[in-house]
Amino acid sequence: MIRRRKGLLAAALALATASVLAPVSGTGAQAASGSLRSGNHELVLTTGPTTQSVVVRDVASGASVLAEQQPMQVIVKNGETPTDANGQYASVVLEGTRLVGAGDVRSRNGSVFRFRDSYEAAPGGGFSVTRTVAVVTANAADQGFNSRFTIGAAAPRPLQDYQFLAPGVMYDRNRTVPAGALGSNLNDNYLYFREMRMPLPFVMMHDPGSGLDVSLAHQNPRAASPVDEGSGAWLVNGGITHAALGAQRVPSSKLAIVYPGMEGEKNYVNRGAAWVRRSNPVTVGHTQSYQFRIRAHKTADFGAAVRDSWRYHWDMSNPEITKVPVQQVYRSSVDVLASYQGNWGGAPGLPFSVWMDGNVREVSYQMGFVGQQIPAAYLMLRDGLLNNRPDHATKGRQILDFWAANSSAPSGLPRTWYDVNPPGWRSFYPTYLRIATDGLEGVLKAARFMRGRGTPVASWESYARRFGDWLVANQNADGSYYRSYNLAGTAPDNQAKYNTHNAIPFLMELTAYTGDTRYRTAALRAAEFAWQTVHLPSAYVGGTPDNPNVTDKEAASLALRAFLSAYDHTRDQRWLQAAQRAADFAETWQFAWNYSVASSRPAYAKYGVRGQSVIATGHSAMDTWQSGMLFDFYRLYRATNDNHYLQQARLLANNTKLTTQYPGNPLGYGRDGLVEEAIGLADLRYGGVDLWLPWNSVAHAESLAMLQDTYGNMDIDVLSGNPVPDPTVKRIRNQHSNLCLDDYNAVTTPGAEVRQWTCNGLPVQDWTLTPVGDGYYEVRNGHSDLCLDNKDFATAPGAVVHQWTCNNLPVQHWRLTTTSGVTTLVNRHSGLCLDNYNWGTAPGAEVRQWTCNGLTAQDWSIA
Known part of the structure; x- marks a missing residue:
């Protein structure tokens, strides 16, 4: 009992340190004010005519860091015209540990909206606000309304001076995004994004001059809507409960939350218009109720700001992880690959795509990226020999033999896409470095596996060496490689260099396999180039060959893999630092909250967006590609002992498998192992391609196999149950x-x-x-x-x-x-x-x- 009382006393002291209330001051006609402390900051609310109604101060210096003059804001629908009405708090009172600001806002037509904002100290610093907005008087001319809260730096700078994070939507100043992308023009007055597009619903604004970070989040979101969210019309309904988050430059640079959500001045619903708007009705008694969180913090640079703000809001969200039987997922994934192996056009391989009912749609062979012919072949080979499935081994070996015998151009660069009707290499498709390294890493794994069993395959080894020799001979003077090359391997096709780091893991492993240090030297030169051009500016661009050079998920994830490979082969702490930075960006694409989706497909009706990740800027399409990064995040956890990376790995190990059919998880698909390739759910309804591609199953099985081979078990919950001893x-x-x-x-x-x-x-x-x-x-x-x-x-x-x-x-x-x-x-x-x-x-x-x-x-x- 004594120990328990001591624990309660310690907890009370900790709470008192984190949250300190000052009494409300001011009487009669004087302005009233009250303050609330959370961590290193103090929030002050003030009533009456004042320069700033909401101020956040640094406790140590007393300096104001955040400010807002008009905390109560409404946007009223008058026909197709939005009309703003704003106000300051009329009262500030203490209610227990909460500081409450309240007041009315009147529209031009006389509708009255009653605000009540209840502020309290939030765990880990920051301030949580519970807001209600009730319609107390309604004028028929006011057809709908949104409420808004904005806040910015006390000494604001132009919007273009800040660096932003809106996960999955906006990174830095969004310089490398497609035309028309959300956040692509910082001269727009408003940059508002629907929260359903974001893997966590928050925005962060970093000032590189002062190091100040401002973040605004929708806390405990309940995104839902009974209307057609794919419509470009301005729709009004009391059941719309999603929000928008973003930034604006009028009247000064600020962050904003708007409820319900409206998107503009760019949007992904009707790209021909600036705005897509949703509102609640101006009906007496209608009441909005939602929560948001404000936070001020300081970090050394934008990369540190991304890491800190993502982790803070991850902890706020506390993502749900549902345990799945990973062994069954592995078995279903490898078996479905083997089930589709066939011979088309005289060559063995897997179909390029399969309908979700199980019927083959298209047949062509792409060695890596979405086709994943060679990595799939390695997985079948490995599974067949380790698990007494000789048919799997034969099928895998047939594919590997075909590519080793036919893929290399005379220069040594592999050709990466084979058509079966008519048979031949796809002449109009260049060799992308990403696709070539995907494929040849699979060849090297297969060669290493067979040599480890005492039966080396010379043709596979030669195939890998030819590509390695080509990489050594064709490396640019600055250590870089081009994005793509012509089929002959004699000239660049696309001279962008963002993908240079993709070559690092293959070259490092080739040195380990052959003992030839030329490959290691080339890998380290590539790593130095990537350190300068990818790591230092946090520029993760162009990861997918089927997209232009835009900021995307796979660029950050593959940079993690590349820098981690450089670290594992050198133990140079710089590369581990770069791997962590890449991981911090990569995980911001992975959904860590959930919302319900209207869908006839059980996968999404049951699981919503859990396990999905946004693919790239410029749209909100999602997939489960991050499943393939499970091993990398777990390996990073082992290298750093940073428990957050373990939690991210646990999410990837489990949630990314939820929408895969396997025994015990029937989803109505044609075969176990099938999972849909790409989907859209950001409109709160299902829209998808109705296709499985080989990469879907490779992403699941490859990471699980690597965990098994490296650590002795493919279930990280089993692995992490044992403490990781320090070397x-x-x-x-x-x-x-x-x-x-x-x-x-x-x-x-x-x-x-x-x-x-x-x-x-x-x-x-x-x-x-x-x-x-x-x-x-x-x-x-x-x-x-x-x-x-x-x-x-x-x-x-x-x-x-x-x-x-x-x-x-x-x-x-x-x-x-x-x-x-x-x-x-x-x-x-x-x-x-x-x-x-x-x-x-x-x-x-x-x-x-x-x-x-x-x-x-x-x-x-x-x-």
């Missing part, structure tokens, strides 16, 4: 020789020898042990930064141990088993023990692998 630096001493495992001759290049030497405390004898799951560890040398490796994937006693570029393959995984203070190290690939070869006792004694025998030559102390 530890140890010395590894043999019990027979009393010598230490040593980077012999202090070599730092792949292939460096490992021997035993007199223990001396130098970095050549420092080994970092990093858990990789299932009781296995990566063993990395502190001097060379190379990993203890089973050379050439050997499996026979006497197999050589050396050091190699860390690549997370089974040949570099060692199971540590400790008994009575001594440890054996068993290689995951060979099943052999690390052994003091020939029982040496002199410095320089060899280390190899041998059949585990329990003798002291295989006993090591690790301390």
